[in-house]
Amino acid sequence: MPKFAANLTLLFNEQAFLDRFAAAADAGFEGVEYLFPYAWPAAQLVEALQTNALVQVLHNLPPGDWDAGERGIACHPDRVGEFQDGVGRGIDYARALGCPQLNCLAGIRPEGVDPERALATFVDNLRFAASALKAAGLRLLIEPINTFDIPGFFLNRTEQAAQIAAAVGVDNLFIQYDIYHAQRMEGELANTLSRYLPMIGHMQLADTPGRHEPGTGEINFPFLFRHIDALGYTGWIGCEYKPIADTLSGLGWRPAE
Numbered sequence: 260m261p262k263f264a265a266n267l268t269l270l271f272n273e274q275a276f277l278d279r280f281a282a283a284a285d286a287g288f289e290g291v292e293y294l295f296p297y298a299w300p301a302a303q304l305v306e307a308l309q310t311n312a313l314v315q316v317l318h319n320l321p322p323g324d325w326d327a328g329e330r331g332i333a334c335h336p337d338r339v340g341e342f343q344d345g346v347g348r349g350i351d352y353a354r355a356l357g358c359p360q361l362n363c364l365a366g367i368r369p370e371g372v373d374p375e376r377a378l379a380t381f382v383d384n385l386r387f388a389a390s391a392l393k394a395a396g397l398r399l400l401i402e403p404i405n406t407f408d409i410p411g412f413f414l415n416r417t418e419q420a421a422q423i424a425a426a427v428g429v430d431n432l433f434i435q436y437d438i439y440h441a442q443r444m445e446g447e448l449a450n451t452l453s454r455y456l457p458m459i460g461h462m463q464l465a466d467t468p469g470r471h472e473p474g475t476g477e478i479n480f481p482f483l484f485r486h487i488d489a490l491g492y493t494g495w496i497g498c499e500y501k502p503i504a505d506t507l508s509g510l511g512w513r514p515a516e
């Protein structure tokens with residue numbers, strides 16, 4: 260049986276970030292994930308986890324300048340030193356938070372960098388990161404992301420991720436399979452899960468269209484959860500969706516009194 264984690268980047272975002280831990284616990288979650296811990300002292304996050312009896316199941320390595328539109332620098336040949344420094348920072352936080360795995364965002368291939376060079380850079384950076392994480396007892400993840408949400412993102416498909424993981428050739432690199440991204444990019448959810456499950460270290464979910472909660476779009480989650488169960492997946496599934504009520508209220512909708 261998989262375990263569901265609250266993604267605090269997207270859920271409970273009517274509350275200040277540090278208050279979302281209590282909201283997640285009140286909602287019944289036992290695990291949380293979020294994009295980046297780096298804006299907060301690790302001690303504050305540890306307190307939020309411990310106070311609410313939560314475990315941290317995932318966060319990302321530093322992504323470069325997120326506010327400037329960067330979505331990872333792992334495929335950027337001119338940022339290798341910064342990437343390696345980020346690996347150390349990501350490990351420091353993971354150790355403090357008790358987080359067992361880190362996702363490495365591939366990044367958007369820079370203008371003028373050919374795909375082969377971007378791929379070679381990504382593979383080398385993953386090999387460096389996997390070695391450093393292994394020494395810390397951590398797993399490294401790579402996540403295919405759809406090109407509608409992040410045009411130009413370097414990693415988009417499950418088979419591509421599997422080939423990259425094979426090229427890196429380490430035993431602590433796994434795929435972060437986001438059901439939402441996979442549906443938008445390739446479909447074939449059940450068969451892909453069956454084929455790649457041994458390489459999948461973490462899952463995330465949202466429905467599409469809209470990236471809202473299951474049951475609001477085209478994905479048959481009851482079937483998919485039964486399938487994931489039958490495959491024997493016992494890892495975490497991050498609930499990484501925008502509550503549809505938030506979206507509707509932004510459009511002027513009000514719940515019935």
Ligand SMILES: O=C(O)C(=O)CO
Pocket residue numbers: 294319362364402404437440463499
């Ligand atoms: O955008 C996403 O789906 C992510 O999980 C980024 O880490």
